Amino acid sequence: MPKVLVATVKPFAPAAVNQIREITEKAGYEFVLLEKYGSQDELMGAVADADALIIRSDKVDSDVLAAAGNLKIVVRAGAGYDNIDLEAASAKGVVAMNTPGQNSNAVAELALGMMVYMARNQLNGTSGTELSGKTLGIHAYGYVGKLVAKIAKGFGMVVYAFDPYIAREMIEGDGVTCLDSAKALYGTCQYISLHIPATAETRGSINHDLLSVMPEGAVLVNTARKEVVDEASLEKIFEGRQDFRYVSDIAPDNAAHLKDTYPDRCFFTPKKMGAQTSEANINAGMAAARQIVAFLEEGDRTFQVNK
Ligand code: 3PG
DSSP states (O other), X not given: OOEEEEEESSOOOHHHHHHHHHHHHHTTOEEEEEESOOOHHHHHHHHTTOSEEEESSOOBOHHHHHHOTTOOEEEESSSOOTTBOHXXXXXXXXXXXXXXXXXXXXHXXXXXXXXXXXXXXGGSSSOOOOSTTOEEEEESOSHHHHHHHHXXXXXXXXXXXXXXXXXXXXXXXXXXXXXXXXXXXXXXXXXXXXXOOOOTTTTTOBOHHHHTTSOTTOEEEEOSOGGGBOHHHHHHHHHHOTTOEEEESSOOTTHHHHHHHOTTTEEEOSSOOTTOSHHHHHHHHHHHHHHHHHHHHHOOOTTBOOO
16 A cells, blocks of 8 residues: 655645545555654654655755655655755656746745835834835745736736746747836836746855846835845845835844844745645645655656656
């Protein structure tokens, strides 16, 4: 009987766990849950005899893969898979997948919530500003970016996007103005919402060059990955511009210093929570479980992200 391990430091909502359990048990598999584990050793012990693994932002590195003697598939219940060592997975013949789009709405709603939070001075009761009529630049127009555009238009924002991997017609078809470079996006938009993955190309790419051209009242919103923003540039822009604000779901390493020095101009959630809704957990968790069953039963490799 194949064994499916769900290993999540940050637990899914209980309803999502029940759904995953139901799908795997209906397929005749054994279901095992490891939540809030404290060390990689614990994960390595639990994965030793698992055939399939479902994770969230949990790190699956070469040590974990080496400890997983029976593993055939690992599914990241979510979008970003920078937490999986894809080369090590491929070398071991382990298929890695994600569940694109399944948790996007939760992240998009939080991005807009963060914009409102900053526009209203962190809800401190003083007179703030409105989002209506303001320019918003969406940096990367994937599942989340597209939803952010849709919701932002409901607020009356004027929406722009830059994404070299998405056809202009797709972006413009949504009533969003497509710009040709990141510099043009940052130079045009008061609000920037980041939706780029963390890759070798994007790490540290949001730098002083880009942030310094943002218009008056600049607000950078990060629900993507902390690594994409260059922290030295962040520090420099906070120092140089009294109007610059940064709100992030993934606190930078220098968060405590920024918070102490510029309390009114930055906000960081205590824990990454963009995808932390019951709906997103259910959608991503169920998709992961179904993808495992489809792979183990029929060899279906849709959503595979390694070669
Ligand atoms: C993702 O990549 O799907 C999001 O960053 C959510 O991550 P999480 O599952 O750790 O909340």
